[in-house]
Amino acid sequence: MSVLTPVRLGPAEQTLIAQLQSAGAAAQAERLSGSGLPTRRVESYHYTDLKQLLRSVPPLAGAAPGASAPALEIAGAYRLMIANGRVQDAGTAPAGVIVGRSEGSVLTMRDDVLVRLNAALAGESLSLTLEGSVDPVIQIDRRSEGEAAHSAGSVRIFVADGASATIVETYSGSDAAHVSNHASYISLGKGARLSHIAVDLSSGQATHFATHEYQLAEDAKLHTLAIHAGASLARTQIFARFAGEGSHADFSGLNLVKDGQHLDITLDVNHAVPNTTSQERFKQIARGRSRAVFQGRLVVARHAQKTDAKMMMQGLMLSDEAEILSKPELEIYADDVVCGHGSTCGQIDETSLFYLMSRGIPRAEAETMLVRAFLEELVDPIEDAELNEALTAVIDGWLLGR
Amino acid sequence: MTTPVLEIRNLHARIEEREILKGVNLVIPAGEVHAIMGRNGSGKSTLSYVLAGKEDYEVTEGEILLNGENILEMEPDERAAAGLFLAFQYPIEIPGVATMTFLKAAINAQRKARGEAELSTPDFMRAVKEAGAQLQIDSDMLKRPLNVGFSGGEKKRAEILQMALLKPSLAVLDETDSGLDIDALQVVSKGVNALRDGQRSMLVITHYQRLLNHIVPDVVHVFSDGRIVESGDKDLALQLEAKGYAGFDGEAA
Ligand SMILES: Nc1ncnc2c1ncn2[C@@H]1O[C@H](COP(=O)(O)OP(=O)(O)O)[C@@H](O)[C@H]1O
Ligand SMILES: [Mg+2]
Numbered sequence: 001m002s003v004l005t006p007v008r009l010g011p012a013e014q015t016l017i018a019q020l021q022s023a024g025a026a027a028q029a030e031r032l033s034g035s036g037l038p039t040r041r042v043e044s045y046h047y048t049d050l051k052q053l054l055r056s057v058p059p060l061a062g063a064a065p066g067a068s069a070p071a072l073e074i075a076g077a078y079r080l081m082i083a084n085g086r087v088q089d090a091g092t093a094p095a096g097v098i099v100g101r102s103e104g105s106v107l108t109m110r111d112d113v114l115v116r117l118n119a120a121l122a123g124e125s126l127s128l129t130l131e132g133s134v135d136p137v138i139q140i141d142r143r144s145e146g147e148a149a150h151s152a153g154s155v156r157i158f159v160a161d162g163a164s165a166t167i168v169e170t171y172s173g174s175d176a177a178h179v180s181n182h183a184s185y186i187s188l189g190k191g192a193r194l195s196h197i198a199v200d201l202s203s204g205q206a207t208h209f210a211t212h213e214y215q216l217a218e219d220a221k222l223h224t225l226a227i228h229a230g231a232s233l234a235r236t237q238i239f240a241r242f243a244g245e246g247s248h249a250d251f252s253g254l255n256l257v258k259d260g261q262h263l264d265i266t267l268d269v270n271h272a273v274p275n276t277t278s279q280e281r282f283k284q285i286a287r288g289r290s291r292a293v294f295q296g297r298l299v300v301a302r303h304a305q306k307t308d309a310k311m312m313m314q315g316l317m318l319s320d321e322a323e324i325l326s327k328p329e330l331e332i333y334a335d336d337v338v339c340g341h342g343s344t345c346g347q348i349d350e351t352s353l354f355y356l357m358s359r360g361i362p363r364a365e366a367e368t369m370l371v372r373a374f375l376e377e378l379v380d381p382i383e384d385a386e387l388n389e390a391l392t393a394v395i396d397g398w399l400l401g402r
Numbered sequence: 403m404t405t406p407v408l409e410i411r412n413l414h415a416r417i418e419e420r421e422i423l424k425g426v427n428l429v430i431p432a433g434e435v436h437a438i439m440g441r442n443g444s445g446k447s448t449l450s451y452v453l454a455g456k457e458d459y460e461v462t463e464g465e466i467l468l469n470g471e472n473i474l475e476m477e478p479d480e481r482a483a484a485g486l487f488l489a490f491q492y493p494i495e496i497p498g499v500a501t502m503t504f505l506k507a508a509i510n511a512q513r514k515a516r517g518e519a520e521l522s523t524p525d526f527m528r529a530v531k532e533a534g535a536q537l538q539i540d541s542d543m544l545k546r547p548l549n550v551g552f553s554g555g556e557k558k559r560a561e562i563l564q565m566a567l568l569k570p571s572l573a574v575l576d577e578t579d580s581g582l583d584i585d586a587l588q589v590v591s592k593g594v595n596a597l598r599d600g601q602r603s604m605l606v607i608t609h610y611q612r613l614l615n616h617i618v619p620d621v622v623h624v625f626s627d628g629r630i631v632e633s634g635d636k637d638l639a640l641q642l643e644a645k646g647y648a649g650f651d652g653e654a655a
């Protein structure tokens with residue numbers, strides 16, 4: 001972009017620029033001054049115009065003044081915490097889990113404003129190396145505590161060759177207009193297996209940004225589930241790159257959107273080598289006056305023959321004022337591939353509802369049964385019983401308006 | 403005089419501006435089984451849906467009394483709790499809803515609506531097992547999502563299982579015989595007959611006389627163009643079979 005027309009900067013941008021300068025990121029500050037936050041004219045932010053949506057940014061976060069209870073209790077999990085972007089001391093790690101911390105964020109090639117802000121502002125990263133078969137679920141409990149604050153936190157995870165693990169990231173905090181920018185850079189070694197689940201339970205005034213970047217080596221198997229069940233504005237960006245043949249990933253996600261919320265999941269999957277497979281399954285449910293966004297892009301490189309990728313997005317509207325937006329995109333440069341995508345959006349099926357009610361089940365309960373049925377295939381693959389139960393409780397909590 | 407289980411008075415109903423029911427009158431006393439026979443498109447399923455409270459239909463005139471109580475203003479679930487059960491002509495498949503979860507939710511919702519305590523899980527399991535055995539419904543079928551992948555016959559048996567568990571005072575069976583071979587017809591009929599107890603009433607809707615050899619009705623009604631045009635005993639069904647509907651409603655077959 002060489003366009004030099006000066007952009008008018010809003011208060012959020014001015015605060016961000018000052019914060020970048022105070023963090024010593026002069027080049028980033030200058031870049032943001034030149035371009036401003038992305039508007040709908042930037043393709044990847046088309047439905048989430050940050051310039052419009054991010055009206056102000058609170059001051060940079062100090063150390064957390066003590067934490068509230070975990071937003072999600074998972075029995076038997078090993079819990080690590082990052083509060084206000086700062087890595088907290090952890091208990092003794094279970095076998096196969098090596099916990100460390102490093103200065104700064106993590107270098108990534110991704111050119112994205114949220115990634116750049118995170119890289120410039122995160123002071124340190126939690127680093128995890130997983131070896132062998134890691135038994136307990138690892139929970140990374142990411143908090144924004146105290147008065148409204150802007151924080152950036154970073155996690156780097158390496159799943160060693162042949163290792164297997166389940167990681168759950170939960171995002172929560174005090175009831176304030178936080179802006180939190182979380183990054184997770186995850187690399188799977190040869191034959192590694194990982195289930196990575198991210199659940200946003202931020203308070204209703206908060207802005208939640210998360211970036212998950214995945215890299216898969218040969219024969220690695222990845223399962224992901226990103227759930228938005230909080231915040232006023234949220235965007236989770238999932239960037240994945242298949243770098244080794246024989247690797248497979250199931251990406252899934254869920255936007256649970258209610259009145260006043262704008263929740264966005266943006267996915268960009270790159271099949272860079274031959275013989276890799278992926279399945280993308282994303283669902284959105286919206287009620288009240290709200291907006292749910294899913295953008296999914298599959299890129300298949302020219303020599304990535306035998307790629308098999310299927311992307312499906314399904315929306316369920318529970319009110320007439322809700323908006324569910326889905327944008328699937330395929331960019332295929334190889335010729336011997338099986339790729340497809342589908343997108344549907346509907347309301348609760350009246351015929352099914354009548355059938356259930358005709359058996360004596362009241363409307364609200366029947367609707368809840370049908371919505372649960374709609375979501376079942378997302379939670380079903382979670383094998384850990386405690387985790388499955390915890391996620392089901394998050395969904396039920398949303399359904400029952402808790 | 404005891405209150406009939408069902409009393410329909412001059413019922414008119416329409417869907418999308420089109421009148422389908424044109425003055426239905428019907429009284430079913432406690433314990434009686436009445437059959438409704440009529441050609442396709444005469445409005446039999448419409449009558450069953452209007453009874454059960456499907457939203458798409460607008461009742462423009464008339465009344466429906468269930469055990470003396472007007473049910474027209476009730477939601478479908480309230481009608482069910484009041485004792486009405488409809489075995490669907492085409493039972494709905496609902497992926498993602500486990501059959502057992504559904505059965506338990508239905509039983510307990512009705513009990514709750516009537517101010518009764520919930521059924522315990524062991525009692526529930528026992529009830530399902532007993533009712534299922536008689537209808538040749540095995541536990542594999544019950545493990546599947548509701549009606550999903552069930553054959554036509556399995557769906558109809560599953561409807562009767564629900565009826566056996568929910569113990570309605572009025573059961574409306576809409577073409578429960580359609581799509582059944584003779585063996586399945588016998589199983590289903592046996593299940594239905596087992597629920598005839600001198601108190602429970604039934605409205606058996608069918609296109610063919612065949613079913614009525616198995617579920618022998620007390621009264622047969624001929625339905626044509628949205629109303630009952632003739633009523634009689636079970637022999638009426640045989641006449642109908644012999645003469646065809648044209649002999650009753652004057653329309654060409
Ligand atoms: N949704 C609908 N909109 C308009 N007409 C309908 C609708 N459903 C049924 N009908 C019409 O109502 C009439 C009665 O149908 P139905 O009650 O299913 O008859 P039966 O069960 O006796 O075969 C038919 O002419 C049918 O075409
Ligand atoms: Mg019919």
